[in-house]
Amino acid sequence: MITIYDVAKKAGFSSTTVSKALNNYSDVSEKTKQQILRVAAEMGYLPNAHAQSLSTKKSWTIGVMFSEANEVGMKHPFFNGVIESFRKYVEREGYDLIFASRNLRNRDISYLEHFQYRAVDGIVVICSDSKDAQVREMINSTLPITVIDRMDPGCSVIHSDNVAGSSLAVHYLYSLGHTKIAHIAGDSKTDAGAARIRGYKDAMKQLHLPIPEEYLINGGLFSIKEGKHAMEQLLSLRDRPTAVFAAGDHMAIGAIEAVKEKGLSVPEDISIIGFDDIEMSSYITPKLTTIKQDTHLIGERAAKMLLNQITKKKKMIHSEVIPVELIIRDSCRTISKKEK
Known part of the structure; x- marks a missing residue:
């Protein structure tokens, strides 16, 4: 069985230094620590968890x-x-x-x-x-x-930075010519949902764009189902938005599904931008423009x-x-x- 003393001998350091390196003490340089860890790995050294806990007063x-x-x-x-x-x-x-x-x-x-x-x-x-x-x-x-x-x-x-991300989404849509921008919001009881609502409102105010009451719609807890339901409500409006910012990619994917079921197309009939950049975003049709976390x-x-x-x-x-x-x-x- 390989011991700490065997590792110390091969690495060329004292057993005390080796012990400190293996237990991530701050008074051992990163270079020394990495050298000792490499030697320990090469030798197949496995520290005893119980002994580690006793010596370091930690459970790891x-x-x-x-x-x-x-x-x-x-x-x-x-x-x-x-x-x-x-x-x-x-x-x-x-x-x-x-x-x-x-x-x-x-x-x-x-x-x-x-x-x-x-x-x-x-x-x-x-x-x-x-x-x-x-x-x-x-x-x-x-x-x-x-x-x-x-x-x-x-x-x-x-x-x-949820506030900045929401502002980025709104400004991007505005740069494409959109002024009727709706927001499918995440639950305002969550910190992320509340911050993204604030970012949306701040950006719309900065751009001097009105926010009709029906354009800010609760999308719940960021799910595909809730995003789809919220989009169906937006599509039923007489003066519907030309662009929608969804507070999460799952909601944006649900929104795209609602648009398709209505016989419309994204982005030809309505533009949609999400928030997260989950892996699925780059594989759906159309590929989703989004704010990456x-x-x-x-x-x-x-x-x-x-x-x-x-x-x-x-x-x-x-x-x-x-x-x-x-x-x-x-x-x-x-x-x-x-x-x-």
């Missing part, structure tokens, strides 16, 4: 909670992409993930109690439900925590944010906003003055 586990009002969770491509990036980063640093089961809701135990019982070193919450009491309980605890997709002053949070960067930055708290053994309050990007495909077109 991170709790993961999805707070989704529509109970989609990891099924949604955005959240799936974020947690995959997060997982890859923390696993490289030696951590494992523990996912909270939804069955906990049917037992007399909270998510926080579950994670405390499992002795996790920190918690990441993937959240679109801003009213979730269990999320608030964890934020108020002493455990290191990072919350993704929520704006909260009480903990470390990371989210896309950088799921890889969000997951990686969230991991760094949480591990920094765990390493320093201190809960921190920090906020980071990740830029978004306009991805132009085929679902929007330029219109002439007489078409407005």
